[in-house]
Amino acid sequence: MTVVDSGARAGGTSPPARHQKNARRQRARVLGRNPSGLLFSAPYLAYVLVVFAVPLGFAVWMSFHDYLFAAPGADVDRPFVGLDNYTDVLTDPDVRRSFVNIGIFLVINVPLTVVLSLVLATLLNQAVRARVFLRVAFYVPYVTASVAVVGVWLFLFSGNGLVNEVLGPLAPDPPWLINSFWAMPTIAFFVTWKQLGFYILLYLAALQNVPRELYEAAATDGAGRLRTFWSVTVPAVRPATVLVLLLSTIIGANLFTEPYLLTGGGGPNGASASPVLIMYQRGIEQGTPGVAAAIGVILVLLVLLVAWLQRRFVGGGES
Secondary structure, X not given: OOOOOHHHHOOOOXXXXXXXXXXXXXXXXXXXXXXXXXXXXXXXXXXXXXXXXXXXXXXXXXXXXXXXXXXXXXXXXXOEOOOHHHHHHHOOHHHHHHXXXXXXHHHHHHHHHHHHHHHHHHHHOOOOOOHHHHHHHHHHXXXXXXXXXXXXXXHHOOOOOHHHHHHHHHOOXXXXXXXXXXXXXXXXXXXXXXXXXXXXXXXXXXXXXOOHHHHHHHHHOOOOHHHHHHHHHHHHOHHXXXXXXXXXXXXXXXXXXXXXXXXXXXXXXXXXXXXXXXXXXXXXXXXXXXXXXXXHHHHHHHHHHHHHHHHHHOOOOOO
């Protein structure tokens, strides 16, 4: 007579089968539903590990030591100093002002980037004349080196530049880039203009995936262009908007080239200095890389916090 397990007779699963099922669940939780994706993403993961994760870990270590640059193989004492570097950073008025400056920059740059890139992408996605030419025209500044276009902006916003000639008595005095109030907003406008083409392409790619039936249904309901844009286009490209927010925030927080070139290194009197520019000055010019590393760690934490808030309130918790 054959003895059958009571769980099997009741239609349940035998212990070995349950064990295999749990193992598959654990494997899927770790590797995902399609483990082959890890194989394709492995080169990029290795790149991120080597280029970002390892330097970030080393920067954290540097921030807790009195680090000095030395020739390869030289034996240099780098003592542990605890939180001294962070204390120096938090009590340095120039560093605090640089974080305020980058906050002003992001408040101007990020909303302008999102709004202008979405509106322009929506217009360029329609059947307009010279559409290909306009797409290329918006993208050219992004692929052009900042050094090449900075000279144009210096000419436009100088004391006797074209902008001041057009504004006449309304032009600020002193001029834009040497004005403590207008220096950072001017840089924000420059960066927005230069990088707009990249974000337009992101939105154009998202707009290709919006079903045409949604626009047809809106037109049937009598919705106008503005209503269709707000009720159909904006919700449909929400994942792209989250991506644009994150990228513009991360890239903007690492601002360096523009204030270095446009205002001669953060002028006037530090009004356009960014944290990354201060890091360069402290670490390379003044020879205190431990302090520069502490600035970098604080900047990373603040950017992660802002990115999380954006993901939480704009992304809506979508995967």
